[in-house]
Amino acid sequence: MTQPAPTITVETPLSDDMGAMIGELNTLLLTLSPPEACYHMTPEDMAGDATTVFVARVGGKAAACGALHRHDGGVAEVKRMYTRPAYQGHGIGSRILDEIVRLAECEGYSSIVLETGDQHPAAWRIYERAGFTRCGPVLDYPDSPYSVFYSRPLAASQETHQ
Template sequence: MMITFETPDQPDVHALIAELDDYLYALYPAESVYALDLHSLLAPNVRFAVARDGDGAAIGCAAVLLTPEYGEIKRMYVRPAARGTGAAGRLLQLLEQAAASAGCADMVLEAGPSQPEALAFYARIGFRQCGPYGAYPDDPYSVFMRKPLGKIA
C-alpha cells in the first residue's frame, strides 16, 4: 500500500468521494453534511492524501484543512473492502504530520453519531469529544473531536 499527497482532481479519486457522499447522505440530512466540495479540496491550505493498493487502485482518501489554530480532517474514507488494512491509520498519520509541520497545535474533526466504527477508531488513536469549533453549529447530527498534536504516535 502506498499513501501520498495527490490532487483530488482525478477520476478514481472522484469515485471515492462520490462513494463517501452516497454513504453520508444516506445517514444524515443534507444540511448536516459538512463536506468540502472538489473546488474547496483544491485550495492551497488543504492537503489531500490518497491510499493506493499494490496495483495502484485508489482505496482511500483524506484531507487536512490547515488553519492557524488546527488541522481539520475532512473527506476521510476507506473503501469497505480495504478496511482493516491499516489504510485509515496511515492516512491520518500523514495528515497529522502535515498539520504539525504547518504549526497546528491540534487536529479536529466532525463526524456523525451514525458512524460508531469511525468514532471508535478516532477514540483509539487519541481523539476525544469536544464542543463545536470554528463556524460549525451545535448540530445533533455532529460529533466533534480533538487531539493535541503533541500526542502523535
C-alpha cells in the first residue's frame, strides 16, 4: 500500500503535533551530539517573525518539517530539518528544503547557510544534492568537531536585505 502524496504548507510550530515532532527531533539530536553542540530552536523561538516553518503532512499526519530563519546581511538559514523515520526515503526532506530555498530567493536573500551534525550523512546528501557546499563556521556558530557547515549562494529575485 502506498502512502498518500505529502502536502507541504507553512504552519505554526505551536500546534501539539508540531511540538511532538520537534521533541522527537531534539531527542534524536541529543543521541548524536553532546548538548553543547545542539542548537535547538524551541517551538516558541520558531513562532517569531524571523522564521517560517514548513510542514509536510501525509494523510493529515505531520511527517516532516524544516524552517527558514532570517538574519541580517542578506543571509538566510535552514533550521529544524527533520523527517520522521516512517517517512524517510521518499524525498520529503528534499521537497521541504526546496521550499525553504525558494522562499529565501523570493525574499531577496543572497545566501543560505546551515549547521548540521557530524553524524548526519543522510542530511549531508540532501544538502549537497540541493547545491550546498561545505564551508567553515557560519553566523555565530562556534567551530566544533560535532558540526558540519554548509552554504549556498542564492539568485535573489526581489528586495535585498541589509
